[in-house]
Amino acid sequence: MINAARLCLGLANPMQLGHFSEADWDITLRQARAAGLLATLYYAALGASQLDQLPERVRAQLGAARHVADRHKGVIRWEVEAIHHVLDRIGVPMIVLKGAAYVVAGLEASQGRIFGDIDILVPHGALTDVERVLGRTGWVQEDRSTYNDRYYRQWMHEIPARRHAQRGTVLDVHHNILPLTARNKPRAQALWDAALPVSGFNDLYVLAPEDMLLHSAAHLFLNGEFEHGLRDLNDFRRLGWQFADAPQFWHSLKKRAETLDLVQTLAYAVRYANRLLDARIPEAGMPGLSPPETWLMDPILSRGLQPNHASARDLWTPAALFGLYVRGHYLRMPLHLLVPHLLYKGTLAKFNEQALHDANQEKLAQFRAFLGK
Amino acid sequence: MKLLQLPPAELRRQLATCGVWLRTGPFSLRVQSRIPSVAEGLAKFYGQFEVRSVHEVFADFHVAVNPPASLRHCLRPQATFSFDGIQPLKPLPRGQAFTMLEQGLNWCVSTQAHHYLILNAAVVEKNGFVAVLPALPGSGKSTLTAGLVLSGWRLLADELTLIDRKTGAIHALPRPICLENESIPLIHALNPDAFLSPPSRDTTEGPIAYMRPPKESVRRQHEPAHPGWLVFPKWVAEGEAELRPRSKQQSFQFLTQQAINYSQLGAEGFRVCTGLIEQTDCYDFQYSQLDEAVAVFDRLAASTTTSTLDHEDARAC
Numbered sequence A: 001m002i003n004a005a006r007l008c009l010g011l012a013n014p015m016q017l018g019h020f021s022e023a024d025w026d027i028t029l030r031q032a033r034a035a036g037l038l039a040t041l042y043y044a045a046l047g048a049s050q051l052d053q054l055p056e057r058v059r060a061q062l063g064a065a066r067h068v069a070d071r072h073k074g075v076i077r078w079e080v081e082a083i084h085h086v087l088d089r090i091g092v093p094m095i096v097l098k099g100a101a102y103v104v105a106g107l108e109a110s111q112g113r114i115f116g117d118i119d120i121l122v123p124h125g126a127l128t129d130v131e132r133v134l135g136r137t138g139w140v141q142e143d144r145s146t147y148n149d150r151y152y153r154q155w156m157h158e159i160p161a162r163r164h165a166q167r168g169t170v171l172d173v174h175h176n177i178l179p180l181t182a183r184n185k186p187r188a189q190a191l192w193d194a195a196l197p198v199s200g201f202n203d204l205y206v207l208a209p210e211d212m213l214l215h216s217a218a219h220l221f222l223n224g225e226f227e228h229g230l231r232d233l234n235d236f237r238r239l240g241w242q243f244a245d246a247p248q249f250w251h252s253l254k255k256r257a258e259t260l261d262l263v264q265t266l267a268y269a270v271r272y273a274n275r276l277l278d279a280r281i282p283e284a285g286m287p288g289l290s291p292p293e294t295w296l297m298d299p300i301l302s303r304g305l306q307p308n309h310a311s312a313r314d315l316w317t318p319a320a321l322f323g324l325y326v327r328g329h330y331l332r333m334p335l336h337l338l339v340p341h342l343l344y345k346g347t348l349a350k351f352n353e354q355a356l357h358d359a360n361q362e363k364l365a366q367f368r369a370f371l372g373k
Numbered sequence B: 001m002k003l004l005q006l007p008p009a010e011l012r013r014q015l016a017t018c019g020v021w022l023r024t025g026p027f028s029l030r031v032q033s034r035i036p037s038v039a040e041g042l043a044k045f046y047g048q049f050e051v052r053s054v055h056e057v058f059a060d061f062h063v064a065v066n067p068p069a070s071l072r073h074c075l076r077p078q079a080t081f082s083f084d085g086i087q088p089l090k091p092l093p094r095g096q097a098f099t100m101l102e103q104g105l106n107w108c109v110s111t112q113a114h115h116y117l118i119l120n121a122a123v124v125e126k127n128g129f130v131a132v133l134p135a136l137p138g139s140g141k142s143t144l145t146a147g148l149v150l151s152g153w154r155l156l157a158d159e160l161t162l163i164d165r166k167t168g169a170i171h172a173l174p175r176p177i178c179l180e181n182e183s184i185p186l187i188h189a190l191n192p193d194a195f196l197s198p199p200s201r202d203t204t205e206g207p208i209a210y211m212r213p214p215k216e217s218v219r220r221q222h223e224p225a226h227p228g229w230l231v232f233p234k235w236v237a238e239g240e241a242e243l244r245p246r247s248k249q250q251s252f253q254f255l256t257q258q259a260i261n262y263s264q265l266g267a268e269g270f271r272v273c274t275g276l277i278e279q280t281d282c283y284d285f286q287y288s289q290l291d292e293a294v295a296v297f298d299r300l301a302a303s304t305t306t307s308t309l310d311h312e313d314a315r316a317c
Helices: A005-012 A014-019 A022-035 A038-047 A056-088 A098-104 A124-136 A146-155 A188-194 A209-221 A229-243 A249-259 A263-277 A294-304 A317-332 A335-346 A348-370 B008-016 B036-045 B094-112 B141-150 B183-190 B215-219 B248-258 B267-279 B290-303
Strands: A094-097 A118-121 A139-141 A162-164 A170-174 A204-206 B020-024 B027-033 B050-052 B061-066 B078-083 B116-126 B129-134 B154-157 B160-164 B177-180 B208-211 B229-235 B242-245 B281-287
Touching (some): A005 A014, A005 A022, A005 A038, A005 A229, A005 A263, A014 A038, A038 A056, A056 A098, A056 A118, A056 A124, A056 A204, A094 A098, A098 A118, A098 A204, A098 A209, A098 A229, A124 A170, A188 A209, A209 A229, A209 A249, A263 A294, B008 B020, B008 B036, B027 B036, B027 B094, B036 B094, B061 B094, B078 B094, B094 B160, B094 B208, B116 B290, B129 B141, B129 B248, B141 B154, B141 B177, B154 B215, B177 B183, B183 B290, B229 B248
Parallel strands (some): A094 A204, A118 A170
Antiparallel strands (some): A139 A162, A162 A170, B020 B027, B061 B078, B116 B129, B116 B160, B242 B281
């Protein structure tokens, strides 16, 4: 069938990378590029002492990607500090989420990763103050349609994305890790209670290891878009391997999943990490973890988690991706909100949002002019 | 095997189906296109470059230039460039399909080849004298490069200079030289036998034509070279050709602005630019007559030895 088998093998068992043929490398590099995993492959080869075994052309490409990723890490760290500085001045604590958290906490999963947006979590009650101070320091809300505003503020777990007018960085401010309308209901307070402080900073936190792993699973399996599915699944695997050193980790992970109402999500993450990426997560250590409807989800997710590359698609892939898109929204919104939302996004949204996008570009240009740029 | 050894029908067939494997400088390409003018462009301008069998499995860049898959195409024929399924650039009119390929290949190198520091500059060489010509658009860089190349200089690059981050050496990428507007008749006048494409006129910026790279430059494309001079050319309407020393600090600043992937490389980009400035002499070069400009460069190359440089002014630091 469709195949990112060599790429998955290279990630899961990098000792094999030295045995890849030129044909293997041609397809693996292209799939890795599509999946955002080129630099990750570099570090996998480095960690397994396989770099010198690779053809020179392959080393060149992996090395180029790794260099960009390393530079990007420094930028992310700087941005987190800049955002923290702004919020600390108004006394609002913040939890760094996802990729930026991997960088700030110095986790193995940050190596070779390129992160798009910065994601943070703040107390729900502080959102108004946070938005005000972000607006004053150059973070502009991009899409200001009434519909998008309502979508985010009434239904979702984050406010509309903001982009820094000068630097172009995108910031997502969350107040929970799942939408208000979602069928799963993790309590934000539970996340705050377990969050770990980042040393050297006042009121800057990352999620506890169990929560970080569960958030990674939730982001992947409760979202509708799988553009970076394989990369996110690989994050789950890498985080799990690093945290598994703690005694009884898998046991406490399962208990935490129960507390946060994320057991099924964890079950999917473990199943596909083990099957696709040979994560070797001990399912026996988490009894009762049984993902539902695998007869349906296996063929859908085995397609959805492939790199977005022609070599890893088949005739059923578009249907699988569409199904996942609808499912992702279904899990985030009740039916009476979901149907009109999907209709709107398919039709009116395109016309409204283009007009607003143009208006926003003009506002951004004005802001830059004000700053003398 | 060279591309010109492929029979035209076979070139067109391979291009339209599985694609042609082609090597340009350090990069291998798999080029696919159903547009006949792309086959013609490759045959005319890439004839000396290496091709391999269709079974060659590894290529650095898998690219394609094809009509877009939309009904609009019937009204306004276009050519799109895709890099392994992504379309990073806006389509061009179908008559500029070869230009689309050239722009696309520039994009691939600029966004993927970060194992080099990539400068928007030309590089030429004669008698071991290696001159890097960074310049803003409209400064006459490509005209000067074409003039030098037609006068026996080796072409290492016209648009994209690849600097090895570890060694500081320049790796050649002697692809066709892109000439615009008044440069085209100037080069014809300098050498009527120069192989130029007919200028394409349906561009927004004025006519564009390509000049075929010399056979010898392509033959030597795998020989790296160490830069000796950094020359900032500027064409003026009138005046004698003049070479003036330029401060290294100023040159460094300009260089970093011409380094396409400077921000991606960060501190490493700074280090490589510093190394380049340290090993080169920096000059401003102003000229109005192309043949006079070529003569100045020829004199410099003739007087250059490995240990001394025969020019009036001391190095400016």
